[in-house]
Amino acid sequence: MTSDSSGGRDGAVGIREVAAEAGVSPGTVSNVLNRPDRVAAATRERVLQAIETLGFVRNGSASRLRAGRGRLVGLMVHDLANPFFAGLASGVEDLMSERGHGVILCSSATSSEREARNLRMLAEQGVRGVLVTPVDDRPERLAVLRERGIAAVMLDHAATRPHQCAVSVDDVTGGRLAVDHLLERGAADIAYVSGPVSLRQCADRLTGARAAVEAAGRGTVSHLVVDDLTAASGEKAGERLLAGDLPDAVFCANDLLAMGVLRVLLRQGVRVPRQVLLMGYDDIEYASAPAVPLSSVRQPTYRLGRIAAELLLDECDDPEGHAHQQIRFQPELVARESTRP
Amino acid sequence: MTSDSSGGRDGAVGIREVAAEAGVSPGTVSNVLNRPDRVAAATRERVLQAIETLGFVRNGSASRLRAGRGRLVGLMVHDLANPFFAGLASGVEDLMSERGHGVILCSSATSSEREARNLRMLAEQGVRGVLVTPVDDRPERLAVLRERGIAAVMLDHAATRPHQCAVSVDDVTGGRLAVDHLLERGAADIAYVSGPVSLRQCADRLTGARAAVEAAGRGTVSHLVVDDLTAASGEKAGERLLAGDLPDAVFCANDLLAMGVLRVLLRQGVRVPRQVLLMGYDDIEYASAPAVPLSSVRQPTYRLGRIAAELLLDECDDPEGHAHQQIRFQPELVARESTRP
DNA sequence: GTGGTGTTGTAAGACGTTTTAATCCTCCCC
DNA sequence: GGGGAGGATTAAAACGTCTTACAACACCAC
Numbered sequence: 216m217t218s219d220s221s222g223g224r225d226g227a228v229g230i231r232e233v234a235a236e237a238g239v240s241p242g243t244v245s246n247v248l249n250r251p252d253r254v255a256a257a258t259r260e261r262v263l264q265a266i267e268t269l270g271f272v273r274n275g276s277a278s279r280l281r282a283g284r285g286r287l288v289g290l291m292v293h294d295l296a297n298p299f300f301a302g303l304a305s306g307v308e309d310l311m312s313e314r315g316h317g318v319i320l321c322s323s324a325t326s327s328e329r330e331a332r333n334l335r336m337l338a339e340q341g342v343r344g345v346l347v348t349p350v351d352d353r354p355e356r357l358a359v360l361r362e363r364g365i366a367a368v369m370l371d372h373a374a375t376r377p378h379q380c381a382v383s384v385d386d387v388t389g390g391r392l393a394v395d396h397l398l399e400r401g402a403a404d405i406a407y408v409s410g411p412v413s414l415r416q417c418a419d420r421l422t423g424a425r426a427a428v429e430a431a432g433r434g435t436v437s438h439l440v441v442d443d444l445t446a447a448s449g450e451k452a453g454e455r456l457l458a459g460d461l462p463d464a465v466f467c468a469n470d471l472l473a474m475g476v477l478r479v480l481l482r483q484g485v486r487v488p489r490q491v492l493l494m495g496y497d498d499i500e501y502a503s504a505p506a507v508p509l510s511s512v513r514q515p516t517y518r519l520g521r522i523a524a525e526l527l528l529d530e531c532d533d534p535e536g537h538a539h540q541q542i543r544f545q546p547e548l549v550a551r552e553s554t555r556p
Numbered sequence: 557m558t559s560d561s562s563g564g565r566d567g568a569v570g571i572r573e574v575a576a577e578a579g580v581s582p583g584t585v586s587n588v589l590n591r592p593d594r595v596a597a598a599t600r601e602r603v604l605q606a607i608e609t610l611g612f613v614r615n616g617s618a619s620r621l622r623a624g625r626g627r628l629v630g631l632m633v634h635d636l637a638n639p640f641f642a643g644l645a646s647g648v649e650d651l652m653s654e655r656g657h658g659v660i661l662c663s664s665a666t667s668s669e670r671e672a673r674n675l676r677m678l679a680e681q682g683v684r685g686v687l688v689t690p691v692d693d694r695p696e697r698l699a700v701l702r703e704r705g706i707a708a709v710m711l712d713h714a715a716t717r718p719h720q721c722a723v724s725v726d727d728v729t730g731g732r733l734a735v736d737h738l739l740e741r742g743a744a745d746i747a748y749v750s751g752p753v754s755l756r757q758c759a760d761r762l763t764g765a766r767a768a769v770e771a772a773g774r775g776t777v778s779h780l781v782v783d784d785l786t787a788a789s790g791e792k793a794g795e796r797l798l799a800g801d802l803p804d805a806v807f808c809a810n811d812l813l814a815m816g817v818l819r820v821l822l823r824q825g826v827r828v829p830r831q832v833l834l835m836g837y838d839d840i841e842y843a844s845a846p847a848v849p850l851s852s853v854r855q856p857t858y859r860l861g862r863i864a865a866e867l868l869l870d871e872c873d874d875p876e877g878h879a880h881q882q883i884r885f886q887p888e889l890v891a892r893e894s895t896r897p
Numbered sequence: 898g899t900g901g902t903g904t905t906g907t908a909a910g911a912c913g914t915t916t917t918a919a920t921c922c923t924c925c926c927c
Numbered sequence: 928g929g930g931g932a933g934g935a936t937t938a939a940a941a942c943g944t945c946t947t948a949c950a951a952c953a954c955c956a957c
Contacts, residue, residue, distance in 0.1 A: 227704070229913055240937045245915055255935060272704065275680040276621040277913035281942050285617065287660070287681065295649060296858075301642040308636060308663050312670065317677050319628070320661040322649050329653065336658050339616040340628065363568070363613065446841060474845050500637075500787060501842035504815050508847075517637075570943055581907045586945055596905060618943035621912050 228269045237265035248273060279341055288527060289337035289345040291321045291330065292370075293414075297444065297471060298499040299516055300348070303370065306520025307346060314528060316343070323350050325414065325443065334359050344527045346370045346520075351413050366534070368527045371519065372415060374541050380530060381541045382523040386416055389512045389546035390423020393466050393494050394436065396510070398427065400554050402464035402492050403434045408452045408476065409468035410444045417444075417468045420496065424466060437462065444468060449475015457483055461491055464554075470495035470502045473509050477553070481506060493553040508551035515544055569610045578606035589614060590623075620682055629868060630678035630686040632662045632671065633711075634755075638785065638812060639840040640857055641689070644711065647861025648687060655869060657684070666691050666755065666784065675700050685868045687711045687861075692754050707875070709868045712860065713756060715882050721871060722882045723864040727757055730853045730887035731764020734807050734835050735777065737851070739768065741895050743805035743833050744775045749793045749817065750809035751785045758785075758809045761837065765807060778803065785809060790816015798824055802832055805895075811836035811843045814850050818894070822847060834894040849892035856885055 230248075234241045239258060246254045247262040254262075265271075279285030290307050292300040304320060311318045319337060323330035330350050337345055338359045344366035349356060354375035357367050369381035397405055407424050409417035421438060428434045439455060441448040449472035456465065457479065467473035473495030480487055487493050487507050495502055498513035522542060530537045571589075575582045580599060587594045588603040595603075606612075620626030631648050633641040645661060652659045660678060664671035671691050678686055679700045685707035690697060695716035698708050710722035738746055748765050750758035762779060769775045780796060782789040790813035797806065798820065808814035814836030821828055828834050828848050836843055839854035863883060871878045 227913095230915095231913080241914080242916080242937055242939095243935085246936085249915075253935080258935080270703065272676065272679050272700065274621070274682065274913050276617045276626065276682050277942090278915075279942095280615070280617040280621055280944085281913080281915040283915095283942080286677075290661075295642050295646040296639070298637070298639065298642070301636055301639070304661070305636040305663070308661060312662070312674065315677070317660045317662070317681055319658045320631075320645070320649060321653070321658070322646065333653065335613065336627075336656070338613050340658055341615065341617050359613065362611065474842070478845070501815070501845060504819070504842060504846040506845070506847045506849075568943090571945095572943080582944080583907055583909095583946080584905085587906085590945075594905080599905080615943050618912090619945075621914085622943080622945040624912080624945095 228271050229274065230271070233262065233265045233269055233271050236269055237262045284343050284531070285341055286315060287317045287319060287340060287342045288524075289319045289321060289333075289340075289342045289347075290370075291323055291333055291337075291345065291347040293323055293325050293348055293350070294444070295320070295322050297469070298501065299469065299497045299514070302499075302516030303348075303520040306517040306522075307524045310521045310524040311528075316528070323348075325350050325410075327351065327356070331356065331359075338363050338365065343531045344368065346523050346527055348372055349375070349415075352415060366527060366530045368523050368530070370523045373543070374539075378539050380523075380526045380539050382519055382526065382544075383542070384514045384519065384544045384546050386419035386546075387423040387426065389496065389514075390420035390466075391427040391430075392423075392546060392548045393420070393496065393512055394424040394427035394434075395431070396548055396550065396554060397464040397466060397492055397494060398431050398434050400464075400492055400556055402462075404462045405434060405436050405464045405466055406439055406456060406462040407436050407466050407468070408439045408441065408449070408456075408472055410441060410448070412440070414444075420468055441472070444471055446471045446475040446478070448472060449477075450479050452476055453479030456480075457485070461485065464492035464494070466494045466496075468496055470497045470499045470509060470511055473511075473553075474501070474505060477505055477507060477509070488553050488556050492556060495553075498549050502549075503551060507553045510551045510554040511549050513547045513549050519544065569612050570615065571612075574603065574606045574610055574612050577610055578603045625684055625872070626682055627656060628658045628660060628681060628683045629865075629872075630660045630662060630674075630681075630683045630688075631711075632664055632674055632678075632686065632688040634664055634666050634689055634691070635785070636661070636663050638810070639842065640810065640838045640855070643840075643857030644689075644861040647858040648865045651862045651865040652869075657869070664689075664691050666751070668692065668697070672697065672700075679704050679706065684872045685709065687864050687868055689713060690716070690756075693756060707868060707871045709864050709871070711864045714884070715880075719880050721864075721867045721880050723860055723867065723885075724883070725855045725860065725885045725887050727760035727887070728764040728767065730837065730855075731761035731807075732768040732771075733764070733887060733889045734761070734837065734853055735765040735768035735775075736772070737889055737891065737895060738805040738807060738833055738835060739772050739775050741805075741833055741897055743803075745803045746775060746777050746805045746807055747780055747797060747803040748777050748807050748809070749780045749782065749790070749797075749813055751782060751789070753781070755785075761809055782813070785812055787812045787816040787819070789813060790818075791820050793817055794820025797821075798826070802826065805833035805835070807835045807837075809837055811838045811840045811850060811852055814852075814894075815842070815846060818846055818848060818850070829894050829897050833897060836894075839890050843890075844892060848894045851892045851895040852890050854888045854890050860885065
């Protein structure tokens with residue numbers, strides 16, 4: 216135990232020890248750390264040298280306590296196991312890591328209670344800002360954050376109040392693209408499978424789907440609701456579809472659902488796309504892999520995350536000069552086997 | 557702005573304001589928060605009431621600064637976009653959330669530099685402990701943490717030093733299971749596709765594969781190395797395989813690689829499994845979806861994460877009484893179409 | 898009553914950093 | 928050589944909580 220490679224002694228080395236080693240005052244060390252330009256080049260070098268020798272690691276808690284702001288942000292998604300959110304998280308983490316920030320990851324599991332609990336935890340940790348894919352539209356859920364002056368950027372969701380950044384994808388258009396495509400491929404009787412409509416994504420895609428039918432002046436959209444957006448729920452939906460008259464086409468609110476539906480239909484000998492056209496949403500990496508590659512609606516997942524992260528840091532770094540932005544991407548149709556009749 | 561629903565005033569409400577409201581001293585409020593049993597039921601109730609009324613949110617930074625330990629842990633994985641790690645992270649996050657802890661998520665992107673940078677950041681944030689899937693076997697990479705007394709649990713990796721917890725899956729056995737299966741299905745000339753052998757997972761699975769061939773007294777294993785464990789790299793591997801004589805079977809170090817290989821082989825008209833048997837590893841949810849469902853080796857991903865998280869908290873809560881554990885799961889073969897000749 | 902015992906509550910000093918206002922130089926110009 | 932001017936550095940006071948003594952109190956047995 217006596218020979219630790221680096222100089223880290225038992226008596227934890229702080230800014231004070233560094234100052235002593237470099238022959239300056241603690242204040243100067245702090246300046247080197249936070250405003251390097253305020254200190255002469257020679258002194259700065261000496262301090263950095265001391266930091267290196269002593270293996271000093273700055274205490275983030277103390278720093279945040281005194282300065283009011285830290286180098287931590289929060290990220291709240293619905294479900295990490297869903298590749299769409301994993302992609303988002305990946306984009307956020309990459310950018311934050313480049314900028315020297317840490318990301319506290321939370322999953323709401325689409326439960327408002329868990330969301331509220333996590334937001335509170337984030338507030339306690341004094342994060343600099345939060346990226347959140349909210350569980351529903353109620354803007355007051357972010358009150359805990361606003362009261363403490365914590366910036367929030369909506370992720371995959373439009374802004375819920377005037378002065379707020381948001382990065383989203385136009386899900387109404389996405390739903391319309393999907394159903395336009397299905398109608399064009401000859402479907403009339405279309406089933407839309409989604410999670411609860413309290414999820415904005417599910418609701419918007421439905422709106423788009425109905426708009427497409429209305430605009431075309433033909434076709435119908437029926438709606439099948441399942442508990443969540445997983446492949447397991449997709450299988451349940453598939454079974455319910457099989458129990459009745461099969462529609463011409465099934466449009467699922469995400470690819471996982473579609474993969475579940477596909478699995479069940481194929482297992483029961485239903486020919487896809489011959490008998491039933493099938494469409495997913497998100498265009499996750501695995502959408503092209505199935506027996507019948509899935510048509511889907513592509514979203515720039517990773518970029519969504521990166522851009523939202525950038526917006527958040529911009530807002531945090533300069534709250535006054537920052538212009539709130541609502542960025543909305545347009546989704547893109549990806550046609551594959553599952554809708555080729 | 558004048559009518560915030562909750563009582564959160566501009567002059568941030570701290571333990572002091574709560575104390576005033578409840579007619580006790582700040583110390584007592586702290587006791588209610590940290591040692592509820594030390595304070596009489598009536599007083600406790602009064603304090604909790606005040607906390608509620610004022611919408612008090614404890615300052616985690618101050619708390620951690622003074623107490624030395626906080627309610628934050630770190631999690632470092634190779635790649636969030638990989639469903640295997642997303643599953644791990646999901647398990648970790650669930651358990652930590654139940655226990656009221658936050659998780660700082662980091663991705664090393666299998667780069668030691670980025671791993672080191674992130675570990676340093678975690679040390680700065682004063683996390684209580686860290687769960688890490690290390691990029692290589694060098695135990696000294698955790699020195700930054702040890703010096704500051706931060707507990708570490710190895711995740712999907714055996715312990716690298718004596719007194720350490722670790723949760724892993726036996727990858728040598730996994731590799732053996734896979735190749736045993738391929739040999740049994742008649743393959744002799746087997747290609748193993750993996751990322752760099754500096755990744756323990758890749759190395760161990762290779763060891764297992766060779767052991768299987770040796771034990772059987774027949775067959776050969778050739779080794780094809782690609783940059784990382786993604787589907788894109790799988791496609792590159794597939795092209796390199798096509799450039800030479802096709803082996804009887806391809807064993808990939810994970811399912812993403814296998815999906816990439818499969819895509820290329822099918823595109824070039826190679827019959828899988830007729831001409832080439834194909835096997836993945838991890839048994840991610842999407843392994844069963846492809847045109848030719850992938851045989852794979854299953855790992856208890858989510859449980860791995862949960863258990864490691866539990867171990868870490870156990871170690872943090874009682875460093876003395878804690879018995880370090882090395883838990884090793886056994887993987888399980890899942891045979892599907894891709895290895896049915 | 899008195900002294901002991903146990904329980905509740907309090908006062909005040911950390912924790913390690915940032916920051917403000919003040920001090921110290923050095924250099925330059927008249 | 929005196930008088931700034933202006934940059935580099937410092938001293939000391941925060942930041943909000945936890946914790947260590949310690950005081951207050953009630954209760955009980957003698």
